[in-house]
């Protein structure tokens with residue numbers, strides 16, 4: 001291993017599909033003395049691999065190489081890259097008609113509407129300038145934490161568009177599990193398409209399955225159909241896991257003449273969307289495929305948050321509060337709440353933090369033991385002895401090493417998780433029986449109730465902006481992209497970058513430390 005003072009091996013390779021390996025590769029690129037990266041991963045060599053380029057930190061020009069590679073990785077594919085004969089036309093997305101014009105003679109000055117975003121506008125991906133690799137959460141490229149701007153593409157309507165609205169056949173599909181806000185996004189996509197002048201908009205029923213040969217009937221969409229759908233949870237179009245392969249999906253799109261596809265889904269859905277985009281262009285189809293990341297788990301890279309997450313955290317408060325009331329009102333009461341989060345504990349962490357009623361928060365990223373002197377059960381005994389009650393909030397993906405594995409997979413190939421909440425309940429009851437203390441243990445599993453609710457106001461706004469920007473991105477001629485909020489600004493990102501591995505809670509982050517401060521829990525191993 002190289003010495004820290006002379007040489008830092010930093011790797012920024014394109015990760016593989018294996019999330020843990022991928023995360024290792026990515027994280028090793030960050031120099032942070034007290035951080036997750038340095039603790040878990042040894043430094044490799046003086047050579048830094050950025051994307052598929054090797055950058056030598058000893059070379060004074062390494063910054064240029066880094067920037068070039070970053071620019072290349074976050075390049076967003078444009079129809080004109082492949083279809084040379086395309087000529088753009090002035091945008092039909094124009095709100096000038098809503099303004100009084102000088103012709104109207106009503107005294108208001110004529111103003112040119114300048115709400116368009118330029119293709120070269122950028123948003124900063126990272127906004128903190130760390131002074132030292134040992135600073136909390138530091139993400140430094142070299143030992144000096146040299147500042148290197150990392151720009152991504154700004155989302156929004158462009159002055160020129162690459163589709164004739166009256167000829168567009170647009171389709172919307174919602175895949176994976178439910179998430180609050182799906183209907184809000186569908187609604188905004190439809191409304192914005194209509195504002196551009198699109199007449200043919202269809203909903204594909206039940207996720208990618210709606211593209212299968214079974215020919216599920218398409219759903220015709222218009223402003224009047226979607227006007228009030230955001231008042232309900234779920235998806236007007238239905239969702240599903242699994243379904244036809246990409247080639248069958250593209251055959252079906254070709255048959256229907258779809259040239260704009262809006263895909264709402266998580267990591268799996270986006271992997272599919274990117275393959276669809278590639279396949280369409282390979283076949284010479286002038287199609288724009290644009291994703292809108294959907295997951296209550298909030299496990300998509302680079303974005304401040306995904307829609308539905310805020311609502312999920314808010315809704316989880318009710319369950320936690322019920323568990324607290326049950327536990328607090330019972331003699332030696334223990335309330336256990338299981339929340340969603342297959343690989344990432346964001347919902348459990350944020351819900352625990354905001355409720356202030358949780359004594360133990362367990363997430364997939366932080367291993368724990370139930371039994372033993374440092375285990376969760378011993379701590380629950382301590383809480384019962386000192387406080388008289390306790391509340392546990394556990395993410396569904398936590399402690400999977402403690403529950404029976406079935407090796408079962410769902411239709412998309414996701415591992416079916418064991419019920420860690422029920423397991424903790426069973427072990428807690430047994431533990432207190434064995435030590436001769438009566439304990440009243442209640443288990444609440446609100447997971448599907450949380451996922452099925454309608455979006456709260458903050459998610460409603462997020463969905464609105466994401467949905468509108470998805471349409472702007474497609475009209476601007478981009479494809480293989482997804483929309484996101486990054487440092488409070490809206491951006492377009494290339495799909496491969498956002499799905500290279502799932503975003504996780506960093507156990508060394510300030511947020512997890514805040515959560516631990518709030519619960520007062522020790523390490524459980």
Ligand SMILES: Nc1ncnc2c1ncn2[C@@H]1O[C@H](COP(=O)(O)OP(=O)(O)OP(=O)(O)O)[C@@H](O)[C@H]1O
Pocket residue numbers: 175176177178207208209240241242243265266267268269270271272273275294295296297411412414
């Ligand atoms: N690697 C992949 N390539 C192509 N399609 C995929 C891939 N992974 C999943 N899909 C398809 O994407 C759809 C949704 O995938 P999945 O069930 O994993 O949900 P998701 O998009 O990850 O959302 P959620 O957050 O609810 O899990 C399914 O129809 C599945 O067949």
Ligand SMILES: O=P(O)(O)OC[C@H]1O[C@](O)(CO)[C@@H](O)[C@@H]1O
Pocket residue numbers: 176177178266295296297340341342396410451
């Ligand atoms: O029961 P379903 O529909 O497969 O969905 C469960 C999964 O969906 C999610 O909400 C999103 O991935 C996960 O948290 C959860 O494991």
Ligand SMILES: [Mg+2]
Pocket residue numbers: 176266267268269414
């Ligand atoms: Mg998934």
